[in-house]
Amino acid sequence: MAEEKIENRIAVALGDFDGMHLAHKTVVTGAEKVIIYCVNNKFSLLQKSIFEKRYPNVVFADFEEIKNLSGVDFMEKILIERFGAKMVLCGFNFRFGKNASYSALDMKEYLKDRDVWVRILDAQDFEGQPISSTRIRKAIKEGRIEDANEMLGYNFTFESEVVSGDRRGRTAGFPTINQHLPEGLIVPCFGVYESRVNIDGKVYKAFTNIGIRPTWRVNEPLSETHIFDFSGDLYGKVVNVELVKYLRPEKTFKNIDELKKQLEYDKSSII
DSSP states (O other): OOSSOOTTOOEEEEEOOTTOOHHHHHHHTSSSSEEEEESSOOOSSSOHHHHHHHOTTEEEOOHHHHTTOOHHHIIIIIIIIITOOSEEEEETTOEESGGGOEEHHHHHHHHGGGTOEEEEEOOOEETTEEOOHHHHHHHHHTTOHHHHHHHHTSOEEEEEEEEOOOOHHHHTTOOOEEEEOOTTSOOOOSEEEEEEEEETTEEEEEEEEEEOOSSSOOSSOEEEEEETTOOSOOTTOEEEEEEEEEEEOOOOOSSHHHHHHHHHHHHHHHO
């Protein structure tokens, strides 16, 4: 969606929305036809390409444009002039304006005289603590992917082009698709995961190795996914992979036979 004044939209949701986790979703579902205005575009938990597909009403802020705006200028120039906001939704800890000098309560106080209603959403908890992007990133780095998925409200997902590999998995009877991890996306704990792969609208069970393959080392973290009950050429295609459950750390194998036994066990633990 272009960065210009948008007509006939009255509700604007504000936040960084990194990952669009459960707490974020309470903000963006607080009204009909919400414009989602991402003010700080990190994309460490949810790729921009996936974000745009899931939320076509998103507007990505030009951070260089807004970072030096005063709080009043942000409200006047962005919320009122550009979006014509009659309702603003944000989290309790949302801050804005140069040096984050304005709070959500400051915004509510200022905009009430401009006939704009501000709805401030409370925190959402997971295991007794507020859900946050920081907590989710920590869980992913530590291999607690199920906790991360609970806080996200969906499976941690990435998509990238399928590239050529060395075909060792095929030699062991477990052909894989190889993908580089998207730039900027948090790198999950190295190891093997139960996963799901979406190909042309059909979801397949799979397992995915994230890491450097200590037996046949690679220079940078790579995703290798064996898709169950699928045969076809995916080279050059952009494929979507969801991580469901952490199964085990990466291991060093003495030979192909040892690798094959482990992969058979990994597959049996999923089926």
